[in-house]
Amino acid sequence: MPSTPRTSVPAALASSGAADGRVPAPPILEVVDVHLSYGTVAALDGTTLSVREGEWVGVSGPSGSGKSTLLGLLAALEHPDRGEVRFRGADLARKRRLDRYRRLDVGLVFQLHNLIPHLDARANVEIAMLGTHLSRTARHRRAGELLDAVDLASLAGRRPAEMSGGERQRVAIARALANRPAVLLADEPTGSLDPASAANVVDVFTRLHRSEGTTIVMVTHDAAVATAADRVVVLEAGRIHPAPPPPAATAPASAADAAPAPAERRTG
Amino acid sequence: MTFAGLILRNLGTRRLRTALTAVAVAISVMAVVTLDVVTHSLQASAANVLLMGKADFIVAQKSVADVLTSVVTEDQVARVERTPGVRSAVGVLVGAINLNATNPFFLEIGVAPTDLRTFGVTIVAGHAYGAHAAHEIMLGWQAAQSLHLRVGDTMHEHTLEGFKVVGIYSLNQVFGNAAAMLPLTTLQARTRKPGTVTLTAVRVDPRANVDRVMARIEHDNASLAAVRLASQFGRVDRNLAFLSAAETGAQIIALVIGVIIVMNTMLLSFVERIREFGVLRAIGWSRRRLVSLVMGETLCLSVAGAAVGVAFSYALTGALEHLTTLRGILSAQYDVGTVGLGLYTAVGIALLAALYPCIRAASLRPGAALRRE
Ligand SMILES: Nc1ncnc2c1ncn2[C@@H]1O[C@H](COP(=O)(O)OP(=O)(O)OP(=O)(O)O)[C@@H](O)[C@H]1O
Ligand SMILES: [Mg+2]
Numbered sequence: 001m002p003s004t005p006r007t008s009v010p011a012a013l014a015s016s017g018a019a020d021g022r023v024p025a026p027p028i029l030e031v032v033d034v035h036l037s038y039g040t041v042a043a044l045d046g047t048t049l050s051v052r053e054g055e056w057v058g059v060s061g062p063s064g065s066g067k068s069t070l071l072g073l074l075a076a077l078e079h080p081d082r083g084e085v086r087f088r089g090a091d092l093a094r095k096r097r098l099d100r101y102r103r104l105d106v107g108l109v110f111q112l113h114n115l116i117p118h119l120d121a122r123a124n125v126e127i128a129m130l131g132t133h134l135s136r137t138a139r140h141r142r143a144g145e146l147l148d149a150v151d152l153a154s155l156a157g158r159r160p161a162e163m164s165g166g167e168r169q170r171v172a173i174a175r176a177l178a179n180r181p182a183v184l185l186a187d188e189p190t191g192s193l194d195p196a197s198a199a200n201v202v203d204v205f206t207r208l209h210r211s212e213g214t215t216i217v218m219v220t221h222d223a224a225v226a227t228a229a230d231r232v233v234v235l236e237a238g239r240i241h242p243a244p245p246p247p248a249a250t251a252p253a254s255a256a257d258a259a260p261a262p263a264e265r266r267t268g
Numbered sequence: 269m270t271f272a273g274l275i276l277r278n279l280g281t282r283r284l285r286t287a288l289t290a291v292a293v294a295i296s297v298m299a300v301v302t303l304d305v306v307t308h309s310l311q312a313s314a315a316n317v318l319l320m321g322k323a324d325f326i327v328a329q330k331s332v333a334d335v336l337t338s339v340v341t342e343d344q345v346a347r348v349e350r351t352p353g354v355r356s357a358v359g360v361l362v363g364a365i366n367l368n369a370t371n372p373f374f375l376e377i378g379v380a381p382t383d384l385r386t387f388g389v390t391i392v393a394g395h396a397y398g399a400h401a402a403h404e405i406m407l408g409w410q411a412a413q414s415l416h417l418r419v420g421d422t423m424h425e426h427t428l429e430g431f432k433v434v435g436i437y438s439l440n441q442v443f444g445n446a447a448a449m450l451p452l453t454t455l456q457a458r459t460r461k462p463g464t465v466t467l468t469a470v471r472v473d474p475r476a477n478v479d480r481v482m483a484r485i486e487h488d489n490a491s492l493a494a495v496r497l498a499s500q501f502g503r504v505d506r507n508l509a510f511l512s513a514a515e516t517g518a519q520i521i522a523l524v525i526g527v528i529i530v531m532n533t534m535l536l537s538f539v540e541r542i543r544e545f546g547v548l549r550a551i552g553w554s555r556r557r558l559v560s561l562v563m564g565e566t567l568c569l570s571v572a573g574a575a576v577g578v579a580f581s582y583a584l585t586g587a588l589e590h591l592t593t594l595r596g597i598l599s600a601q602y603d604v605g606t607v608g609l610g611l612y613t614a615v616g617i618a619l620l621a622a623l624y625p626c627i628r629a630a631s632l633r634p635g636a637a638l639r640r641e
């Protein structure tokens with residue numbers, strides 16, 4: 001697919017490119033002409049998408065257009081019938097240890113938090129680190145730090161049923177970040193939240209993106225969330241379409257001189 | 269949190285179900301252990317009859333139902349004694365009587381007074397009975413104690429009414445010491461078995477090969493069997509062989525029931541938790557780790573059940589020992605081996621019961637699992 005020049009990756013990451021900073025960061029995730037059907041339903045039908053290191057890509061589109069399926073592909077939960085999904089240039093279909101990829105390379109946040117109901121917040125975060133090289137105390141400490149980072153340090157001992165939707169979703173984000181993944185994948189993380197909680201959750205993503213340069217692929221219907229992303233792509237009937245033009249006021253100057261890719265449109 | 273901690277928390281969440289399943293394991297383990305302990309105790313009781321006295325091996329009638337019904341003629345005893353390599357062959361008649369409520373299974377041992385020393389009897393008080401004395405008896409020291417009898421006393425227990433205690437003896441093992449000895453001819457007359465004995469206690473020459481002598485005796489006497497080890501006793505006491513077979517059968521049934529109940533629980537819990545397992549796979553748990561979780565939960569539950577089961581079994585046999593019909597016959601021994609058997613049983617149940625749930629866990633597709641409501 002055609003590359004988009006001058007992406008707005010964080011300065012720290014962009015500096016790994018050429019000295020003038022104008023050479024784009026390499027793609028970290030690529031979906032190349034992927035077809036995936038559930039029986040006779042073609043969920044993805046020739047989908048192509050490239051995500052650069054440090055980029056925040058929003059994915060929107062009507063219900064049933066294949067957004068969750070696309071995210072599942074990126075998380076190696078689903079496998080394409082045709083086409084390739086690549087991580088740092090390597091085809092996932094050729095990876096022998098997909099569980100390592102899921103654990104270390106990507107972090108996953110679901111629409112519904114999907115926390116383990118009988119475990120408290122801290123244990124829900126620690127569970128992602130079981131079986132890694134981290135010691136018991138290191139896991140404990142890191143879970144504490146992560147909960148702190150999502151402003152939930154005081155709720156570490158609560159179970160999901162004792163937390164609000166937004167708090168649960170922030171625990172889920174902490175869990176997804178446990179093993180310092182290169183990419184954070186989120187499927188409508190604010191879909192079930194009221195606007196205030198949603199804003200809170202978006203704030204966590206924004207902070208991560210700004211301070212750590214975490215690559216984010218986020219499915220969202222929410223226009224406010226979409227504006228926080230670097231660019232938004234639209235899925236329709238299993239194909240990527242250009243996003244509708246953004247309100248002129250929100251388009252930053254840096255994006256104005258960027259040539260939009262045929263299938264993608266940056267929004268800021 | 270550790271992996272083991274997660275297993276405990278998972279089990280703790282479904283407390284009642286975990287407890288009920290552990291009880292099912294406990295009942296299985298209890299059945300297996302109790303059957304084992306009781307069978308071995310009964311076998312030991314029967315074996316004790318065979319092991320009484322000093323002998324390298326014993327010879328009895330082949331394949332009788334109960335060794336006490338074995339018939340060996342005095343001619344056969346003489347023939348055994350003439351077998352090359354045999355130093356001595358003592359003919360012993362053994363009978364069991366219901367002496368009184370506390371001694372429902374009391375052994376009478378008929379041995380000729382001349383054979384007492386060879387048979388390993390030590391007289392600790394009084395003297396031996398006369399060869400044909402009709403009303404003289406010796407008591408094992410434990411029998412004398414429990415019956416409160418001394419040398420010179422006359423017995424009043426009904427079947428031995430009028431017998432005079434002439435001596436107190438000691439044998440090499442408990443069963444013999446809790447019994448009574450009479451002149452062989454007197455016991456033969458009492459039990460209407462003239463000219464026969466129950467078994468022959470054989471000792472071989474120091475340089476003879478015991479196995480070869482045993483084989484030779486069996487070869488020369490088609491109706492006799494020579495046995496030395498507890499495992500061979502089934503050849504002369506078919507009841508022991510049947511007991512073993514019945515024990516194995518009952519243990520298998522107990523095991524199968526345990527496996528089915530535990531498998532059912534683990535499968536139910538697996539199906540309920542498919543989404544949870546899908547999440548674990550999606551956040552990077554390997555197949556192996558997930559299978560370990562299912563297996564670990566099953567093992568943990570089963571081992572807890574085993575501990576309870578062995579305790580149940582101990583209480584149960586304790587109660588059985590007080591049943592009149594089993595008093596003196598059943599004396600359950602619990603040791604490391606018993607606890608080991610309980611543990612093996614529980615681990616066996618866990619492995620079999622977790623097999624199918626583990627296969628399901630290993631083949632779980634995270635994408636599909638996450639779409640489950
Ligand atoms: N397991 C399945 N079996 C059959 N069809 C499926 C399955 N999962 C998804 N689909 C179909 O695939 C298409 C894409 O589904 P997907 O969940 O990716 O949509 P989506 O864009 O995430 O929708 P929403 O916004 O409602 O979450 C839909 O038409 C859906 O009905
Ligand atoms: Mg969806």
